[in-house]
Amino acid sequence: xxxxxxxxxxxxxxxxxxxxxxxxxxxxxxxxxxxxxxxxxxxxxxxxxxxxxxxxxxxxxxxxxxxxxxxxxxxxxxxxxxxxxxxxxxxxxxxxxxxxxxxxxxxxxxxxxxxxxxxxxxxxxxxxxxxxxxxxxxxxxxxxxxxxxxxxxxxxxxxxxxxxxxxxxxxxxxxxxxxxxxxxxxxxxxxxxxxxxxxxxxxxxxxxxxxxxxxxxxxxxxxxxxxxxxxxxxxxxxxxxxxxxxxxxxxxxxxxxxxxxxxxxxxxxxxxxxxxxxxxxxxxxxxxxxxxxxxxxxxxxxxxxxxxxxxxxxxxxxxxxxxxxxxxxxxxxxxxxxxxxxxxxxxxxxxxxxxxxxxxxxxxxx
Numbered sequence: 001x002x003x004x005x006x007x008x009x010x011x012x013x014x015x016x017x018x019x020x021x022x023x024x025x026x027x028x029x030x031x032x033x034x035x036x037x038x039x040x041x042x043x044x045x046x047x048x049x050x051x052x053x054x055x056x057x058x059x060x061x062x063x064x065x066x067x068x069x070x071x072x073x074x075x076x077x078x079x080x081x082x083x084x085x086x087x088x089x090x091x092x093x094x095x096x097x098x099x100x101x102x103x104x105x106x107x108x109x110x111x112x113x114x115x116x117x118x119x120x121x122x123x124x125x126x127x128x129x130x131x132x133x134x135x136x137x138x139x140x141x142x143x144x145x146x147x148x149x150x151x152x153x154x155x156x157x158x159x160x161x162x163x164x165x166x167x168x169x170x171x172x173x174x175x176x177x178x179x180x181x182x183x184x185x186x187x188x189x190x191x192x193x194x195x196x197x198x199x200x201x202x203x204x205x206x207x208x209x210x211x212x213x214x215x216x217x218x219x220x221x222x223x224x225x226x227x228x229x230x231x232x233x234x235x236x237x238x239x240x241x242x243x244x245x246x247x248x249x250x251x252x253x254x255x256x257x258x259x260x261x262x263x264x265x266x267x268x269x270x271x272x273x274x275x276x277x278x279x280x281x282x283x284x285x286x287x288x289x290x291x292x293x294x295x296x297x298x299x300x301x302x303x304x305x306x307x308x309x310x311x312x313x314x315x316x317x318x319x320x321x322x323x324x325x326x327x328x329x330x331x332x333x334x335x336x337x338x339x340x341x342x343x344x345x346x347x348x349x350x351x352x353x354x355x356x357x358x359x360x361x362x363x364x365x366x
Contacts, residue, residue: 004349005349007332008345008346008349012339012342012343012346015342016338016339016342017107018333019332019334019338020103020106020107020110020334020335020338021103022316023331024062024099024103024331027327027330028099028330030325031326032325033095033325034093034095034119034120034324034325034326035086035089035090035093036325037120037324037325038089039086039089040078048178051090055351057224058098066203085185089138093119100195106331109333110331110332113126114126115328115332115335116328116332117247117328118321118326118328118329119324119325119326119327119328119329120324120326121326121329125329126330126332128317128329128331129333129336131312132312132313132314132316132317133313133314134207135207135312135313135314135316136302136306136313136314136321137305137310138224138228138236139228139231139232139297139302139305139306139311139313140294140297140302142228142232143232143235143297143302144290144294144297146236146240147236147239147240147243147293147297148211148243148290150236150240150244151240151244151246151247152243152247152283152286154188154240154244154247155243155244155245155246155247155248155250155251156224156247156248156251156274156279157170157247158170158171158244158248159247159249159251159252159255160251160274162248162252167292171245174240174241174244174245175241176235177238177240177241178238178241180237180241181304182234182237182238182239182240182304182305183234183304183305183308184234184303185233185234185238186230186231186234186304186308186309187232187308188235189233190204190230190308190309193230194230202226202227202229202230204309204310204311205225205309205310206227206311206312207224207227207228207311208223208224208227209221209223210225212267212330216305229308231305231309231311234308235297235302235305236304239297243286246285247282247286248284250282250283250284250285251274251278251282252285253282254278254281254351255278259277260273260277260278263276263277287348287351287352289313290344290348290351293339294344295341295344301306301329302315303316303319304314307319311336312339313332314336317329317333318330318333318334321333321340358366
């Protein structure tokens with residue numbers, strides 16, 4: 001197993017390189033880059049975005065650039081600006097170099113975890129990521145944990161009671177929960193429980209209260225989960241349906257196997273058969289989906305929740321960076337999530353071998 005893990009870790013490097021070069025190439029052909037963003041700011045045609053720009057940086061850039069008449073057509077909206085001014089903007093954003101040189105310089109910096117500085121925020125990218133990470137980790141970790149704690153026992157119960165009233169009723173509830181998007185369910189929760197129309201039980205902004213540092217340790221824990229209650233409910237309700245049905249189907253497939261019939265014929269109790277034999281085999285496919293489930297919840301699934309509940313996390317940061325073409329933030333978040341996803345894939349294989357020692361990845365490679 002050690003040799004297999006080493007090989008997988010070595011494969012992370014070319015895989016990550018391929019992901020970065022593909023996305024870098026795509027970004028180069030997408031219109032509306034940072035130079036065009038600055039031109040729009042200078043000409044007064046910019047559309048306000050959700051990103052929080054640094055006023056001092058923007059003012060300094062505009063003060064240093066004198067507008068003159070020209071017909072430069074390289075960038076959309078560049079007519080009327082002196083080519084030297086556009087050249088200065090390119091230098092300011094590091095876009096004066098050829099694309100391949102910029103890519104390899106970026107990768108070289110990333111290897112030392114130097115992610116540069118945001119184009120439109122007066123902060124280093126690593127500082128932005130570290131500031132937003134607690135929110136995304138909180139949402140992703142607790143949601144994944146709750147989804148698995150609910151889905152696995154419920155799926156097993158549904159498999160045991162297959163076709164019963166409990167199975168039919170729970171399937172109906174699960175289907176309804178799955179059909180409602182998490183952002184719509186979040187809005188419903190706000191209307192009923194966060195001062196939208198009826199009750200005002202839960203807060204709507206941030207991960208903690210303003211007086212969090214003044215609270216005792218126990219009060220801080222309560223405050224933390226008080227803020228997370230509605231976002232977690234919104235994410236869990238729409239997230240556990242697929243895993244529940246997957247668990248049920250996995251158990252149903254294993255319950256009908258010959259080894260289960262043999263175990264029962266030997267007089268083993270039903271719990272011994274289910275959790276001593278069936279559970280290990282049925283959980284393989286569930287464990288295999290854990291890495292992708294965690295990454296999906298951590299990034300894509302939490303984006304709308306972060307926006308609706310004013311939780312400033314990595315999903316919202318990446319979304320705002322994409323809108324404003326803040327390349328350092330875009331590629332840093334892409335690098336982070338890609339690396340995390342690849343590592344989680346390796347952890348999934350390790351969990352495979354722990355649950356079922358019969359699986360030998362090394363023999364499969366030879």
